[in-house]
Amino acid sequence: MLDNLVLGFSTALSLENLLWCFVGVLVGTVIGVLPGLGSTTGVAVLLPLTLSLEPVTGLIMLAGIYYGSQYGGTITSVLISTPGEASSVVTTLDGYQMARQGRAGAALAISAIGSFVAAIISLALLVLLAPPFAEFALSFGPPEMLAVMILGLATIISFAGDNRMLGLLMALVGLLIATVGVDPGSGTSRFTFGSIYLLGGIPFVEVMIGLFAVGEVLFQIRQGAAAPIRAGFRELMISRDDLRRSRGPILRGSFLGFLFGILPGAGSTLASFMAYGIEKRVNKRGKEFGTGAIEGVAAPEAANNAAANANFVPTLTLGIPGGATTAVLLGAFMINGIQPGPLLFDEQPTLVWGLLASFFIGNVILLVLNLPLAPVFAQILRVPYGYMYPMILLTSLVGAYSISNGMYSVWIVLIFGIIGYFMKRLDLPMAPLVLGVVLGPLFEKALVQTSAIGDGNLLIVFTRPLALVVMAIAILQLAAPSLMARLLRRRDTTRSRRSDSADSTPEDSHRG
Amino acid sequence: MTGSLAERGIAVEQVVVYGLLTALGLGALVMALGFGFFLEESRVGPGLVPGVVGGLIALTAGWELIATLRGKRTPHDRGLAEIVAATASDAPPAGASSERTDSGGVPSGEGAMVSPDDGPMEFPGADAGPGLDDVDIFGRTPQERGRQLVIVFAALVVACLLVPLLGFLVSFFILSLFISAVVERRGWFPSLVVSFLAVAAVYGVFVGFLGVPLPTGLIGIGG
Numbered sequence: 001m002l003d004n005l006v007l008g009f010s011t012a013l014s015l016e017n018l019l020w021c022f023v024g025v026l027v028g029t030v031i032g033v034l035p036g037l038g039s040t041t042g043v044a045v046l047l048p049l050t051l052s053l054e055p056v057t058g059l060i061m062l063a064g065i066y067y068g069s070q071y072g073g074t075i076t077s078v079l080i081s082t083p084g085e086a087s088s089v090v091t092t093l094d095g096y097q098m099a100r101q102g103r104a105g106a107a108l109a110i111s112a113i114g115s116f117v118a119a120i121i122s123l124a125l126l127v128l129l130a131p132p133f134a135e136f137a138l139s140f141g142p143p144e145m146l147a148v149m150i151l152g153l154a155t156i157i158s159f160a161g162d163n164r165m166l167g168l169l170m171a172l173v174g175l176l177i178a179t180v181g182v183d184p185g186s187g188t189s190r191f192t193f194g195s196i197y198l199l200g201g202i203p204f205v206e207v208m209i210g211l212f213a214v215g216e217v218l219f220q221i222r223q224g225a226a227a228p229i230r231a232g233f234r235e236l237m238i239s240r241d242d243l244r245r246s247r248g249p250i251l252r253g254s255f256l257g258f259l260f261g262i263l264p265g266a267g268s269t270l271a272s273f274m275a276y277g278i279e280k281r282v283n284k285r286g287k288e289f290g291t292g293a294i295e296g297v298a299a300p301e302a303a304n305n306a307a308a309n310a311n312f313v314p315t316l317t318l319g320i321p322g323g324a325t326t327a328v329l330l331g332a333f334m335i336n337g338i339q340p341g342p343l344l345f346d347e348q349p350t351l352v353w354g355l356l357a358s359f360f361i362g363n364v365i366l367l368v369l370n371l372p373l374a375p376v377f378a379q380i381l382r383v384p385y386g387y388m389y390p391m392i393l394l395t396s397l398v399g400a401y402s403i404s405n406g407m408y409s410v411w412i413v414l415i416f417g418i419i420g421y422f423m424k425r426l427d428l429p430m431a432p433l434v435l436g437v438v439l440g441p442l443f444e445k446a447l448v449q450t451s452a453i454g455d456g457n458l459l460i461v462f463t464r465p466l467a468l469v470v471m472a473i474a475i476l477q478l479a480a481p482s483l484m485a486r487l488l489r490r491r492d493t494t495r496s497r498r499s500d501s502a503d504s505t506p507e508d509s510h511r512g
Numbered sequence: 513m514t515g516s517l518a519e520r521g522i523a524v525e526q527v528v529v530y531g532l533l534t535a536l537g538l539g540a541l542v543m544a545l546g547f548g549f550f551l552e553e554s555r556v557g558p559g560l561v562p563g564v565v566g567g568l569i570a571l572t573a574g575w576e577l578i579a580t581l582r583g584k585r586t587p588h589d590r591g592l593a594e595i596v597a598a599t600a601s602d603a604p605p606a607g608a609s610s611e612r613t614d615s616g617g618v619p620s621g622e623g624a625m626v627s628p629d630d631g632p633m634e635f636p637g638a639d640a641g642p643g644l645d646d647v648d649i650f651g652r653t654p655q656e657r658g659r660q661l662v663i664v665f666a667a668l669v670v671a672c673l674l675v676p677l678l679g680f681l682v683s684f685f686i687l688s689l690f691i692s693a694v695v696e697r698r699g700w701f702p703s704l705v706v707s708f709l710a711v712a713a714v715y716g717v718f719v720g721f722l723g724v725p726l727p728t729g730l731i732g733i734g735g
Contacts, residue, residue: 426525
């Protein structure tokens with residue numbers, strides 16, 4: 001354990017890695033600040049830039065963009081009530097109220113501190129839990145991997161969007177996109193329509209640049225510019241009392257965030273929403289939430305950062321990404337010829353531990369940057385979108401070109417840009433599609449291997465206890481929300497009926 | 513449902529998209545039948561995954577298509593913004609939270625029991641920007657914005673088509689200039705400067721630093 005950490009820090013502290021870590025978290029913060037430019041877009045657009053770097057250096061930078069944007073997203077949530085990142089949407093509730101009361105400084109400071117504490121806690125957990133988890137996953141055969149992938153898809157379907165049916169539809173479309181090209185099992189070419197380009201399959205980094213960068217820009221054009229809301233911004237100081245009040249929420253948020261982040265398929269947005277909701281119930285100041293309570297900023301901010309880190313547990317140990325951004329990061333691993341999975345910890349110790357150690361360093365840099373400089377970052381918002389988006393488009397297209405050195409990639413980006421626009425416009429969730437595209441080839445490989453083990457009988461999945469348990473969880477996950485909603489609805493109507501018929505009637509309280 | 517113009521537009525788009533997806537699923541299923549579902553000894557063949565996936569796409573998309581045609585689905589009713597509205601409506605209505613509830617337009621009691629099922633990277637557009645029917649801060653109507661969207665995308669395609677002729681840097685310089693100055697109606701001089709700087713930065717990073725040979729076209733600039 002200790003020598004692993006030493007190895008990690010000696011890798012991460014090399015001058016080059018330190019520099020790129022700094023670049024990553026800085027760019028991440030800026031990307032987080034910009035509304036409409038999320039961490040997924042940022043990682044997808046900048047992925048081509050890292051191709052010429054050492055794999056570990058490139059991944060350190062890309063991961064820095066990911067968790068850096070969690071810090072950046074907070075800044076605009078607090079100052080102008082416009083979340084730069086989906087995971088900081090909840091922060092607008094209390095953060096913006098605090099800003100209106102002239103306490104923006106305290107809100108930004110507590111979210112930076114909360115994020116930092118959460119990052120350190122979750123990293124310690126990650127360092128402790130990931131290796132035994134990887135060890136355990138070594139015993140996974142193809143049927144277990146198949147079950148885990150289904151679990152990942154089920155999770156992302158049930159949490160991604162307003163409608164599980166649409167989530168399922170998008171995941172299926174992703175899987176179908178992944179089948180284009182030569183079949184790994186038999187070598188048959190599928191859906192290629194005689195094109196030599198399609199033989200190699202539809203390259204998914206281009207798909208992601210198209211969906212997240214070009215699609216997003218097109219959507220923003222259609223959506224129009226929002227009026228910025230100016231907030232008072234007086235004191236940067238955070239009082240001792242604020243810190244004392246935030247201690248509990250930060251700790252609870254960190255552990256909750258980690259718990260949600262570790263699920264394959266559940267992203268940091270979910271974690272921040274859950275942390276806010278639970279903190280509201282648990283905290284004795286819960287009633288003040290929504291009016292500028294510092295606890296309402298601390299808990300979700302801690303949770304989204306903890307979840308961002310915890311996302312790396314399934315990504316690194318199983319090769320199954322936790323969310324859309326880690327799916328793109330998984331793409332970065334694969335482009336470098338590295339297949340994350342249980343063997344990664346044994347085969348690439350320098351890479352894994354260097355990456356994990358860089359999270360510590362990156363979070364320290366972020367804390368130092370964010371405490372004094374948050375208002376400076378907010379100035380980026382003054383750049384008009386009319387100048388900004390041509391630059392985003394330009395970078396996306398050149399980046400795509402550089403992946404394959406051909407216009408083919410650029411056309412793929414444009415096609416998926418249009419698809420991405422319509423998906424956003426019609427509220428079709430993107431995360432399931434991305435996960436489908438990424439998992440597709442792995443899924444099919446596991447399926448072929450499973451059928452080989454079972455001599456053609458796929459039902460052997462159900463004879464393996466571990467696979468069976470995982471499958472059961474997956475099915476439960478798809479079914480549970482509607483059951484829960486039904487239960488809640490019943491309880492809710494009971495409650496409202498109770499409050500209607502005056503609280504004094506004693507026999508009513510038995511009903512709940 | 514009092515369908516506004518924009519809402520009806522979205523419903524039409526939904527029908528088209530679900531229809532296309534249904535067709536895509538069926539097409540994939542039919543083609544996959546040709547690949548063969550199983551090999552000898554009933555092992556998984558090349559057609560099984562695309563076939564099953566295609567079939568399921570056709571089923572789910574078809575279901576959504578029918579639901580949309582029957583007017584069952586109202587768009588944007590349970591997205592991220594509405595969950596925020598629901599969470600906020602629990603709190604004493606003040607400032608931003610009440611503004612939010614307005615834009616959500618969901619009965620708050622109904623929203624409160626929705627499980628927070630948001631996408632990890634979904635951006636709450638309804639929250640950040642003006643509504644679909646509203647005029648934005650530059651006074652552009654939805655129709656104008658829709659036209660802008662088409663122009664920008666057409667410009668992208670044209671720029672890509674011009675790459676073999678003009679080279680990457682020149683055609684994208686023109687693209688950036690066109691978008692800033694013509695579409696967004698920024699000043700010509702700042703647009704020129706910004707576009708030039710952007711292209712120079714791309715040249716520096718991709719050609720200078722990464723050593724990617726960008727196509728130079730017939731003129732031979734860059735690369």
